[in-house]
Amino acid sequence: MANTTQTGTTVLETFPAGSPRGSWPAEEYAAARRAEGQPAEVVMDLATDSFHVIAKAVTV
DSSP states (O other): OOEEOTTSOEEEEEEETTSTTTTHHHHHHHHHHHHTTOOEEEEEETTTTEEEEEEOOOOO
């Protein structure tokens, strides 16, 4: 589902915040991406009540 924003941040996956497990699925997904070498982190989107796993653009 990778969507890139104007700031260069890529949304890798989205998880509903209302899930019985809360942010765990998003954290597990982000940890798996980090294990693959991708700089992934979880952010909360209050407007959509969801957790997004994002990868920020790397600037050199």
